[in-house]
Amino acid sequence: MKKIVMMIAALLIVLAGCGNKNEDNGKLKVYTTVFPFKSMTEQIGGEHVDVESIYPNGIDIHTFEPTQKDTLNVAKGDLFIYSSDELDPVAAKIAKTVKNEKTLPVAKAIKENQLLEHDHDHEEGHDHEHEHEHEHAESAHDPHVWLDPVMDKAFAEQIKDRLVKEDPDHKADYEKNYAKLAKDIVGIDQQLKDITKNPKRDTVYISHDSLGYLANRYGFKQEGVSGMNNDEPSQREIVSLINQINELNAPYILYEQNIPSKITDIIKEKTETESLPFHNMAVLTDNDMKDKNVSYQSIMKKNIESLDKALNE
Structure with missing residues (x-):
């Protein structure tokens, strides 16, 4: 068994050492996580890149485990973009099979005091009868950094710089495309500042704790039905959340595109709240794919509309 593992590791190293650019079309082959x-890579790279996420549509990334094929594909690519080894232990496993010069952990430079700690409240409150059903690496910090537009602008710049390094012949295109994207991200940041300047209420209720960085950046609170890694709440926590929503007369609860809604449905029914969509952007759904122009900006525009309602209506 040990020999087989060593052979696979050797094969991955060989594949990872292949020359840059897709031999069929001359484009850089880039794999990403969320x-x-x-x-952002597609927008900055334009016609010079071929980009693919390692995640299938609609999955819950908190329970995702890559296959050997996933790892081999990334190893054969030119670049692997993810948050960081600390924030994404699953991606870190894949990155270990790829040469360092082929990885780009865009959140690696984020300072410790900028990262939000993992909220263990749900884990401490729920029954632990299922805690050993599967072993899945979890970050000690909130991994949802990609929802913060200020951080996203810095991530986009790193992606641009890396594409320029890998493909200097198209530097002008990458610089131009990045400038347009950066302008859009600044606009998103301003819209979020506008809707949170004088909100009618200060708390947003959502299907799981994905809003931490947005809440921290723009000064509101989040209350997730399930925890940061989609761990289920206890009966006591469900009752407490229902009472809280009823006491505050909160009119809405946000539903995410890839988070199971059974418990959220119960809370919605008991509180007579209305549902609003919120896309945590971890993965797209099959329905999202029907829009050929779906992008980071288009999804954030809809998210801002939902947050505005939840905070101000």
Whole structure:
């Protein structure tokens, strides 16, 4: 068994050492994790890149485990973009099979005091009868950094710089495309500042704790039905959340595109709240794919509309 593992590791190293650019079309082959990294890379790279996420549509990334084929594909590519080894232990496993010069952990430079700690409240409150059902690496910090537009602008710049390094012949295109994207991200930041300047209420209720960085950046609170890694709440926590929503007369609860909604449905029914969509952008759904122009910006525009309603209506 040990020999087989060593042979696979050797094969991955060989594949990772292949020359740059897709031999069929001359484009850089880039793999990413979450959708914002994919979308930003596509926009900056334009016609010079071929970008693919390692995640299938609609999955819950908190329970995703890559296959050997996933790892081989990334190893054969030219670049692998993810947050960081600390924030994304699953991506870190894949990155270990790829030469360092082929990886780009865009959040690696984020300072410790800028990262939000993992919220263990749900884990401490729920029954632990299922805690050993599967072993899945979890970050000690909130991994949802890609929802913060200020951080995204810095991530986009790193992606641009890396594409320029890999493909200097098209530097002008990458610089131009990045400038347009950066302008859009600044606009998103301003819209979020506008809707959170004098909100009617200060708390947003959502299907799981994905809003931490947005809440921290723009001064509101989040209350997730399930925890940061989609761990289920206890009965006591569900009752407490229902009472809180009823006491505050909160009119809305946000539903995410890839998070199971059974418990959220119960809370919605008991509180007579209305549902609003919120796209955490970890992955796209099959329905998202029907829009050929779906992008980081288009999804954030809809998210801002939902947050505005949740905070101000």
